[in-house]
Every structure is written in structure tokens, then in C-alpha cells.
Amino acid sequence: GQNIDQPTEMTATEGAIVQINCTYQTSGFNGLFWYQQHAGEAPTFLSYNVLDGLEEKGRFSSFLSRSKGYSYLLLKELQMKDSASYLCAGLTNAGKSTFGDGTTLTVKP
Amino acid sequence: DARVTQTPRHKVTEMGQEVTMRCQPILGHNTVFWYRQTMMQGLELLAYFRNRAPLDDSGMPKDRFSAEMPDATLATLKIQPSEPRDSAVYFCASGSGTGAYEQYFGPGTRLTVT
Numbered sequence: 001g002q003n004i005d006q007p008t009e010m011t012a013t014e015g016a017i018v019q020i021n022c023t024y025q026t027s028g029f030n031g032l033f034w035y036q037q038h039a040g041e042a043p044t045f046l047s048y049n050v051l052d053g054l055e056e057k058g059r060f061s062s063f064l065s066r067s068k069g070y071s072y073l074l075l076k077e078l079q080m081k082d083s084a085s086y087l088c089a090g091l092t093n094a095g096k097s098t099f100g101d102g103t104t105l106t107v108k109p
Numbered sequence: 110d111a112r113v114t115q116t117p118r119h120k121v122t123e124m125g126q127e128v129t130m131r132c133q134p135i136l137g138h139n140t141v142f143w144y145r146q147t148m149m150q151g152l153e154l155l156a157y158f159r160n161r162a163p164l165d166d167s168g169m170p171k172d173r174f175s176a177e178m179p180d181a182t183l184a185t186l187k188i189q190p191s192e193p194r195d196s197a198v199y200f201c202a203s204g205s206g207t208g209a210y211e212q213y214f215g216p217g218t219r220l221t222v223t
Contacts, residue, residue: 031210033210033212041216042200042214042215042216042217043152043200043214044214045211045212045213048210048211087152089152091210094164095140095157095159095164096154096157096164096165097142097154097212098154099144099151099152099153099154100151101151102151102152
């Protein structure tokens with residue numbers, strides 16, 4: 001089975017950097033997703049990490065450590081529009097995905 | 110601009126009625142997922158298909174839920190009979206490749222069972 005843990009809520013200031021952590025326990029682990037979900041909308045894909053290390057995509061970066069069962073999403077130069085829920089999800093080799101409960105990020109001016 | 114479409118967007122029904130939700134995956138995507146999202150449980154995987162074949166439906170209550178892909182352009186999720194606890198937003202997502210690493214979500218069907 002899979003177990004995904006991430007903080008429930010975080011608050012940060014516009015222009016700052018925030019790191020959202022995720023720990024996982026997944027049998028047959030293949031990789032880890034990050035999705036963004038604004039209130040009332042569908043999740044949208046941010047990143048997928050298979051190998052250890054940091055992957056950067058614009059203001060967003062995602063890190064994975066397979067040996068530690070740990071990932072984080074780093075958001076730089078925060079904007080008000082970044083206020084959303086950020087979902088961490090594990091993917092097994094069989095293609096099954098399990099989502100965490102999400103971290104609600106509030107960006108304040 | 111390729112998108113996953115879902116119908117209906119909203120559905121209000123009475124307990125005991127049958128509910129059918131439909132999803133059209135992005136053309137060319139061979140993997141389709143059904144998720145349910147509630148405040149209490151978060152986003153839960155109900156079932157998923159690859160090349161129209163069901164791979165895993167262990168997240169779905171078998172006694173009342175069923176998921177099918179009659180063809181490559183249509184996936185359906187049925188609830189019969191519906192119960193108030195089924196009230197949730199149901200998302201369909203599609204992806205391509207063996208891992209379906211990037212899943213594209215539809216807008217969801219908001220179901221309310223009274």
C-alpha cells in the first residue's frame with residue numbers, strides 16, 4: 001500500500017520562498033508527483049520525480065530522495081495566485097497513484 | 110487545446126437513484142483514472158484503465174459502483190443505488206504511456222445525493 005504525509009496548512013509572504021514537504025511509504029514505488037489545485041478547480045500537474053535530486057521548472061522546483069522516502073516542492077518568488085492546495089502523490093510501478101491530503105498554502109501580501 | 114471533458118458538471122439526485130458520469134479522455138491517451146474528492150477523505154483513486162482494460166478498481170465500493178470504457182473515447186462511472194455518502198466531486202484524468210506520469214484532469218462532476 002501507500003502512505004503519503006504532508007502538512008495541512010502553510011502560510012507565506014508574497015515574494016518569499018516556501019518549501020512544502022512530503023514523506024511517503026510506497027510499495028513498488030516508481031516516482032512522485034506534485035499537483036496544484038485551486039479552490040473549486042481540478043488538480044493541475046506541476047512535476048514528476050523518478051530519480052533522486054532536484055528538478056527545476058521556473059519558479060517551482062521539486063526534490064526527491066528515494067532512500068529517505070522524502071520529497072519537497074519549493075516555490076520561489078511567491079505570488080498571490082500561488083495560494084492553492086498542493087498535492088503530493090506517489091506512483092507505483094503498476095501505475096497506481098495515491099494522493100496525500102494536500103497542503104493548503106496561503107500567500108499573504 | 111486538448112482537454113478531458115466530463116458530463117454532467119453538476120448532479121443532484123435522491124438517495125437510491127442511479128447516477129452515471131461520463132468522461133472523454135484526451136485523444137491518444139491510453140490511461141484513464143477515476144478519482145473522488147471530499148473534504149474528509151481528500152483525493153481517492155477509485156479505478157483506472159489502460160488501453161481500455163481495467164487495471165485496478167480496489168478503491169471502488171464494488172456493490173454499488175462500476176466503471177467501464179465502452180470505447181477509447183468514453184469512460185463511465187455508475188453508482189447504483191446512490192447514497193448520501195457518495196456526495197463528492199468525481200474527477201476523471203487521462204495520461205499516456207506506461208506510467209501515465211502526467212495526468213490531465215477533467216473539470217469534475219459535483220454529485221450531491223439527498
